[in-house]
Amino acid sequence: MDSTLVSRRPVWLWGAAFFIGMFGTGFLARWFDLPSIPSALVMIPPMLLLIPFVRATERAQAACGALSPATQRYNRRGLAWSFAYVLLLFVAVAGSRALDAHGPLLWLLAVLPALPILYLVWAMARYLIEEQDEYLRMKVVNAALSATGLLLAVATVWGFLETFELVPHVPSWAAVPVWAIGLALGTFVNRWSEK
DSSP states (O other): OOOOOOOHHHHHHHHHHHHHHHHHHHHHHEEEEEEEHHHHHHHHHHTHHHHHHHHHHHHHHTTTOOHHHHHHHHHHHHHHHHHHHHHHHHHHHHHHTTTOHHHHHHHHHHTTTTHHHHHHHHHHHHHHHOOOOOOOOHHHHHHHHOOOOOOHHHHHHHHHHHTTSSSSSOOGGGHHHHHHHHHHHHHHHHHHHHH
Protein backbone atom coordinates (compact mmCIF):
# COMPACT_ATOMS: atom_id res chain seq x y z
CA MET A 1 0.00 0.00 0.00
CA ASP A 2 1.21 3.52 -0.78
CA SER A 3 3.04 5.00 2.23
CA THR A 4 1.53 8.46 1.70
CA LEU A 5 -1.94 6.91 1.75
CA VAL A 6 -1.16 5.14 5.02
CA SER A 7 0.23 8.36 6.53
CA ARG A 8 -2.91 10.28 5.55
CA ARG A 9 -5.33 7.82 7.13
CA PRO A 10 -4.80 9.13 10.70
CA VAL A 11 -5.41 12.67 9.43
CA TRP A 12 -8.90 11.73 8.31
CA LEU A 13 -9.57 9.76 11.48
CA TRP A 14 -8.49 12.64 13.75
CA GLY A 15 -10.27 15.15 11.53
CA ALA A 16 -13.49 13.15 11.63
CA ALA A 17 -13.18 12.71 15.41
CA PHE A 18 -12.73 16.46 15.83
CA PHE A 19 -15.62 17.34 13.50
CA ILE A 20 -18.01 14.83 15.07
CA GLY A 21 -16.87 15.75 18.57
CA MET A 22 -17.34 19.51 18.10
CA PHE A 23 -20.69 19.32 16.33
CA GLY A 24 -21.88 16.44 18.51
CA THR A 25 -21.12 18.18 21.80
CA GLY A 26 -22.48 21.46 20.46
CA PHE A 27 -25.70 19.72 19.46
CA LEU A 28 -25.97 17.94 22.81
CA ALA A 29 -25.27 21.15 24.72
CA ARG A 30 -28.14 22.81 22.88
CA TRP A 31 -30.39 19.75 23.18
CA PHE A 32 -29.95 19.68 26.94
CA ASP A 33 -29.99 23.49 27.11
CA LEU A 34 -26.75 23.60 29.08
CA PRO A 35 -25.70 26.93 30.60
CA SER A 36 -22.57 28.61 29.24
CA ILE A 37 -20.03 27.17 31.72
CA PRO A 38 -21.05 23.50 31.29
CA SER A 39 -21.31 24.07 27.51
CA ALA A 40 -17.75 25.36 27.45
CA LEU A 41 -16.52 22.48 29.60
CA VAL A 42 -18.00 19.81 27.32
CA MET A 43 -16.30 21.48 24.34
CA ILE A 44 -12.81 21.04 25.84
CA PRO A 45 -12.32 17.33 24.97
CA PRO A 46 -13.18 17.73 21.28
CA MET A 47 -10.99 20.86 21.12
CA LEU A 48 -8.08 18.80 22.46
CA LEU A 49 -8.51 16.52 19.42
CA LEU A 50 -7.02 19.36 17.37
CA ILE A 51 -3.57 18.56 18.77
CA PRO A 52 -3.31 14.99 17.42
CA PHE A 53 -5.11 16.14 14.26
CA VAL A 54 -2.42 18.75 13.56
CA ARG A 55 0.36 16.28 14.43
CA ALA A 56 -1.10 13.68 12.06
CA THR A 57 -1.42 16.35 9.38
CA GLU A 58 2.22 17.30 9.79
CA ARG A 59 3.32 13.65 9.62
CA ALA A 60 1.34 13.23 6.39
CA GLN A 61 2.80 16.45 4.99
CA ALA A 62 6.33 15.32 5.90
CA ALA A 63 5.75 11.92 4.27
CA CYS A 64 4.99 13.55 0.93
CA GLY A 65 7.61 16.30 1.23
CA ALA A 66 5.12 19.10 1.83
CA LEU A 67 6.07 20.11 5.37
CA SER A 68 7.99 23.35 5.39
CA PRO A 69 9.01 25.51 8.37
CA ALA A 70 6.40 28.07 7.26
CA THR A 71 3.73 25.34 7.28
CA GLN A 72 4.74 24.28 10.79
CA ARG A 73 4.51 27.87 12.03
CA TYR A 74 1.12 28.27 10.35
CA ASN A 75 -0.14 25.07 11.99
CA ARG A 76 0.99 26.29 15.43
CA ARG A 77 -0.68 29.63 14.85
CA GLY A 78 -3.83 27.79 13.77
CA LEU A 79 -3.86 25.85 17.04
CA ALA A 80 -3.34 29.07 18.98
CA TRP A 81 -6.22 30.89 17.28
CA SER A 82 -8.54 27.89 17.69
CA PHE A 83 -7.99 27.63 21.42
CA ALA A 84 -8.06 31.42 21.85
CA TYR A 85 -11.36 31.58 19.98
CA VAL A 86 -13.04 29.03 22.23
CA LEU A 87 -11.61 30.64 25.37
CA LEU A 88 -12.61 34.19 24.40
CA LEU A 89 -16.05 33.06 23.24
CA PHE A 90 -16.57 31.49 26.66
CA VAL A 91 -15.31 34.64 28.41
CA ALA A 92 -17.60 36.84 26.30
CA VAL A 93 -20.74 34.76 26.82
CA ALA A 94 -20.16 34.01 30.51
CA GLY A 95 -18.91 37.52 31.23
CA SER A 96 -21.86 39.25 29.60
CA ARG A 97 -24.30 37.12 31.58
CA ALA A 98 -22.45 37.20 34.90
CA LEU A 99 -21.77 40.93 34.76
CA ASP A 100 -25.09 41.87 33.15
CA ALA A 101 -22.90 43.94 30.85
CA HIS A 102 -24.11 47.10 29.13
CA GLY A 103 -22.51 49.90 27.15
CA PRO A 104 -18.76 49.82 26.44
CA LEU A 105 -18.19 46.63 28.45
CA LEU A 106 -20.77 44.78 26.38
CA TRP A 107 -19.18 46.10 23.20
CA LEU A 108 -15.78 44.87 24.38
CA LEU A 109 -17.15 41.44 25.31
CA ALA A 110 -18.99 41.18 21.98
CA VAL A 111 -15.81 41.89 19.99
CA LEU A 112 -13.59 39.62 22.09
CA PRO A 113 -14.28 36.35 20.16
CA ALA A 114 -13.57 38.13 16.87
CA LEU A 115 -9.96 38.90 17.85
CA PRO A 116 -8.69 35.33 17.23
CA ILE A 117 -10.41 35.39 13.84
CA LEU A 118 -8.46 38.53 12.97
CA TYR A 119 -5.34 36.67 14.12
CA LEU A 120 -6.28 33.81 11.77
CA VAL A 121 -6.44 36.21 8.83
CA TRP A 122 -3.02 37.59 9.82
CA ALA A 123 -1.63 34.04 10.24
CA MET A 124 -2.73 33.05 6.74
CA ALA A 125 -1.28 36.24 5.25
CA ARG A 126 1.93 35.63 7.20
CA TYR A 127 2.10 32.08 5.86
CA LEU A 128 1.82 33.31 2.28
CA ILE A 129 4.70 35.73 2.93
CA GLU A 130 6.89 33.18 4.76
CA GLU A 131 6.36 30.18 2.47
CA GLN A 132 9.33 29.90 0.12
CA ASP A 133 7.99 26.94 -1.85
CA GLU A 134 5.80 28.34 -4.62
CA TYR A 135 3.96 25.05 -5.13
CA LEU A 136 2.98 24.77 -1.46
CA ARG A 137 1.92 28.42 -1.45
CA MET A 138 -0.21 27.86 -4.57
CA LYS A 139 -1.97 24.88 -2.94
CA VAL A 140 -2.95 27.00 0.08
CA VAL A 141 -4.11 29.85 -2.16
CA ASN A 142 -6.24 27.40 -4.18
CA ALA A 143 -7.79 25.97 -1.01
CA ALA A 144 -8.48 29.50 0.30
CA LEU A 145 -10.10 30.48 -3.01
CA SER A 146 -12.28 27.36 -2.85
CA ALA A 147 -13.27 28.29 0.70
CA THR A 148 -14.10 31.85 -0.34
CA GLY A 149 -16.14 30.59 -3.29
CA LEU A 150 -18.12 28.24 -1.04
CA LEU A 151 -18.73 31.02 1.48
CA LEU A 152 -19.91 33.43 -1.22
CA ALA A 153 -22.22 30.80 -2.74
CA VAL A 154 -23.74 29.77 0.61
CA ALA A 155 -24.12 33.36 1.83
CA THR A 156 -25.73 34.49 -1.42
CA VAL A 157 -28.22 31.63 -1.65
CA TRP A 158 -29.04 31.77 2.07
CA GLY A 159 -29.36 35.56 1.92
CA PHE A 160 -31.97 35.40 -0.83
CA LEU A 161 -33.83 32.59 0.95
CA GLU A 162 -33.79 34.74 4.08
CA THR A 163 -34.99 37.79 2.15
CA PHE A 164 -38.03 35.82 1.03
CA GLU A 165 -38.53 34.58 4.60
CA LEU A 166 -38.01 30.92 3.67
CA VAL A 167 -35.20 30.26 6.16
CA PRO A 168 -34.28 31.72 9.56
CA HIS A 169 -31.64 34.40 10.03
CA VAL A 170 -28.10 33.12 10.57
CA PRO A 171 -25.65 35.38 12.42
CA SER A 172 -22.75 36.60 10.31
CA TRP A 173 -20.16 34.94 12.59
CA ALA A 174 -21.25 31.68 10.90
CA ALA A 175 -19.17 32.80 7.91
CA VAL A 176 -15.97 31.59 9.58
CA PRO A 177 -17.08 27.97 10.12
CA VAL A 178 -18.45 27.84 6.55
CA TRP A 179 -15.14 29.22 5.26
CA ALA A 180 -13.18 26.70 7.37
CA ILE A 181 -15.24 23.83 5.96
CA GLY A 182 -14.53 25.20 2.48
CA LEU A 183 -10.81 25.34 3.30
CA ALA A 184 -10.88 21.69 4.36
CA LEU A 185 -12.77 20.74 1.19
CA GLY A 186 -10.34 22.76 -0.94
CA THR A 187 -7.40 21.01 0.72
CA PHE A 188 -9.05 17.63 0.06
CA VAL A 189 -9.60 18.51 -3.61
CA ASN A 190 -5.94 19.59 -3.87
CA ARG A 191 -4.78 16.25 -2.48
CA TRP A 192 -7.22 14.24 -4.58
CA SER A 193 -6.17 16.00 -7.79
CA GLU A 194 -2.51 15.10 -7.10
CA LYS A 195 -3.22 11.37 -7.37
